[in-house]
Amino acid sequence: MEPRWLDETEMAAWVRLVAVVELLPGVLDGQLRRDAGLTHFDYHVLAMLSEAPERTLRMTELATRTNATLPRLSHVVRRLEERGLVERTPCPYDGRATDARLTQAGWDKVRETAPRHVATVREHVLDALTPEQVTQLAEIADAVLSRLDPDGRMAAAPGLPAAGR
Amino acid sequence: MEPRWLDETEMAAWVRLVAVVELLPGVLDGQLRRDAGLTHFDYHVLAMLSEAPERTLRMTELATRTNATLPRLSHVVRRLEERGLVERTPCPYDGRATDARLTQAGWDKVRETAPRHVATVREHVLDALTPEQVTQLAEIADAVLSRLDPDGRMAAAPGLPAAGR
DNA sequence: CCGGATCAGTTGTACCTACAACCGAAGACC
DNA sequence: GGTCTTCGGTTGTAGGTACAACTGATCCGG
Numbered sequence: 255m256e257p258r259w260l261d262e263t264e265m266a267a268w269v270r271l272v273a274v275v276e277l278l279p280g281v282l283d284g285q286l287r288r289d290a291g292l293t294h295f296d297y298h299v300l301a302m303l304s305e306a307p308e309r310t311l312r313m314t315e316l317a318t319r320t321n322a323t324l325p326r327l328s329h330v331v332r333r334l335e336e337r338g339l340v341e342r343t344p345c346p347y348d349g350r351a352t353d354a355r356l357t358q359a360g361w362d363k364v365r366e367t368a369p370r371h372v373a374t375v376r377e378h379v380l381d382a383l384t385p386e387q388v389t390q391l392a393e394i395a396d397a398v399l400s401r402l403d404p405d406g407r408m409a410a411a412p413g414l415p416a417a418g419r
Numbered sequence: 420m421e422p423r424w425l426d427e428t429e430m431a432a433w434v435r436l437v438a439v440v441e442l443l444p445g446v447l448d449g450q451l452r453r454d455a456g457l458t459h460f461d462y463h464v465l466a467m468l469s470e471a472p473e474r475t476l477r478m479t480e481l482a483t484r485t486n487a488t489l490p491r492l493s494h495v496v497r498r499l500e501e502r503g504l505v506e507r508t509p510c511p512y513d514g515r516a517t518d519a520r521l522t523q524a525g526w527d528k529v530r531e532t533a534p535r536h537v538a539t540v541r542e543h544v545l546d547a548l549t550p551e552q553v554t555q556l557a558e559i560a561d562a563v564l565s566r567l568d569p570d571g572r573m574a575a576a577p578g579l580p581a582a583g584r
Numbered sequence: 585c586c587g588g589a590t591c592a593g594t595t596g597t598a599c600c601t602a603c604a605a606c607c608g609a610a611g612a613c614c
Numbered sequence: 615g616g617t618c619t620t621c622g623g624t625t626g627t628a629g630g631t632a633c634a635a636c637t638g639a640t641c642c643g644g
Contacts, residue, residue, distance in 0.1 A: 257538040270560030276486040277567045321441040350622045373422040382562040390555045395435030397547040402442045515592040
């Protein structure tokens with residue numbers, strides 16, 4: 255069962271991509287943890303809530319928007335709630351569902367954290383690229399995502415048959 | 420201290436890159452764990468050793484090649500040693516240093532794991548891209564790496580002054 | 585040589601994530 | 615209306631990573 259091996263160009267791209275995937279989370283986590291006591295994933299969760307109407311989202315919806323599994327999100331939101339940055343309330347229309355809402359403290363946290371975070375993103379990624387490369391990166395990442403998570407489902411479809419997806 | 424915010428194109432690129440960085444490790448880890456009982460990082464370590472002369476590398480050198488910190492590598496290598504895939508021996512020329520060597524079992528493990536892993540890499544990343552995009556990806560990732568890890572040092576320089584780097 | 589600084593590496597602890605098992609609520613079917 | 619299945623979410627636990635503290639070996643200046 256020999257696969258098609260990687261040629262030189264493919265290998266170069268792959269090795270560098272792996273390095274980025276390995277290093278980038280550490281850089282982002284480090285900056286956010288030092289400056290705000292937040293994981294990059296924590297920040298992602300707060301940011302998604304801050305952009306939602308009523309600053310509120312169902313847990314499942316929040317999970318898909320943050321590319322996370324539901325168990326992971328559940329733990330993270332519990333911790334954020336203990337810190338007063340988020341509130342959880344049972345959804346009145348569906349007894350199973352839970353709504354997560356950003357508190358005022360959470361909103362303030364996002365507002366004060368965003369500037370330095372954006373600066374870090376620029377410094378370590380975007381400012382290293384030409385405008386053409388930024389466009390190319392968007393297209394490349396989009397293509398890869400279509401393979402990594404064909405339907406943006408993530409948490410929802412653990413072992414679905416191919417049909418209907 | 421307001422930063423330059425992200426324009427539409429930059430935001431598109433960034434959001435997608437974050438999604439890739441969030442999802443890709445899970446896909447790689449999942450495949451390797453199911454098929455070989457290895458983390459992606461474990462595999463990376465074994466692969467680097469398998470390409471080295473004598474299948475042997477100093478811990479520090481191995482750390483830089485795998486983009487890891489030394490404490491992390493130390494834990495991982497200990498586990499791999501307990502499984503008989505790697506051997507550690509004190510370096511005779513420098514009493515501080517430790518050499519890590521791939522055992523025969525470790526070599527066999529890499530040989531039998533590589534094909535399916537390469538297939539996964541193709542399926543989820545490279546085959547989603549045109550040849551031009553693969554080239555672009557290599558250049559983009561290279562540019563980003565120059566910011567993430569200016570000297571490929573990683574573990575070596577925790578708080579070095581800028582001069583001399 | 586001899587003491588301080590640095591280096592290579594290990595260990596311990598705290599935290600985060602993945603996975604699996606679980607629970608109650610909502611539909612589906614007859 | 616009673617069971618079966620699915621859905622939305624939480625909890626417990628095992629395992630991996632980060633960070634800091636530590637050990638012993640080497641190097642450097644006097």
